[in-house]
Amino acid sequence: MDRILVLVRHGQSEWNLKNLFTGWKDPGLTEKGVEEARAAGRSLKARGLNFDRAFTSNLVRAQHTLKLILSELGAPDVPTARDLALNERDYGDLCGLNKDDAREKWGDEQVHLWRRSYDVQPPGGESLKDTVARVLPYYIQAILPAVLRGERVLVAAHGNSLRALVMVLDGLTPQTIPSLELATGLPLVYRLKPDSTVETKEILHP
Ligand SMILES: O=C(O)[C@H](O)COP(=O)(O)O
Numbered sequence: 001m002d003r004i005l006v007l008v009r010h011g012q013s014e015w016n017l018k019n020l021f022t023g024w025k026d027p028g029l030t031e032k033g034v035e036e037a038r039a040a041g042r043s044l045k046a047r048g049l050n051f052d053r054a055f056t057s058n059l060v061r062a063q064h065t066l067k068l069i070l071s072e073l074g075a076p077d078v079p080t081a082r083d084l085a086l087n088e089r090d091y092g093d094l095c096g097l098n099k100d101d102a103r104e105k106w107g108d109e110q111v112h113l114w115r116r117s118y119d120v121q122p123p124g125g126e127s128l129k130d131t132v133a134r135v136l137p138y139y140i141q142a143i144l145p146a147v148l149r150g151e152r153v154l155v156a157a158h159g160n161s162l163r164a165l166v167m168v169l170d171g172l173t174p175q176t177i178p179s180l181e182l183a184t185g186l187p188l189v190y191r192l193k194p195d196s197t198v199e200t201k202e203i204l205h206p
Helices: 031-046 060-072 099-106 108-116 128-148 159-169
Strands: 004-009 053-056 080-082 153-157 188-192 198-203
Touching: 004 128, 004 159, 031 060, 053 060, 053 128, 060 153, 099 108, 128 153, 128 159, 153 159, 159 188
Parallel strands: 004 153, 053 080, 053 153
Antiparallel strands: 004 188, 188 198
8 A cells, every 4th residue: 555645835926926924824826836836736647646635724825736736637626625734834923024124124044043943933923833733733633544544645735834744754853944945836745654654755846
């Protein structure tokens, strides 16, 4: 039995293009983001993958990415769960601010800590640790059981909600997680062992 889990960050959003902190705000995909999602679907199809179940967040940039991928696979009706647990990390008071302006105001180091550290919270927002605290229980309760049953599972979510999950899957630490970046629209293909640890991991480049 194969235990397939594929994670994909949404395609470029309108606020990614404007370099704005986004969090729980709900911009759509740019034309480039739509193409990135379609390319992800084509890569998965070329890899011979299809899916029995899908999960996404409550935000349209991830939902639209998932819809485009499934359309490219010719499988628009895959059972799909949408849950706030997979939402992007909430950037709180930073939402809507330009990231370069934030660096000017608070300094590169402080902004890097807010964006990439494990336990430093942006003002009024969530740290990655806070994000793990809602993503991991959902993964264990909803996503992992499907994978262990042999269902091929696709998760379309966000840069930091997926960093939270990849941290656990890849055994990263608070010291190593800051260097993890997830590109938009690049599928991560995991094959899990029966004990739910990772057997193989593959990044599908277009
Ligand atoms: O929420 C956002 O601003 C982006 O989707 C992710 O931002 P980051 O890459 O700065 O964490």
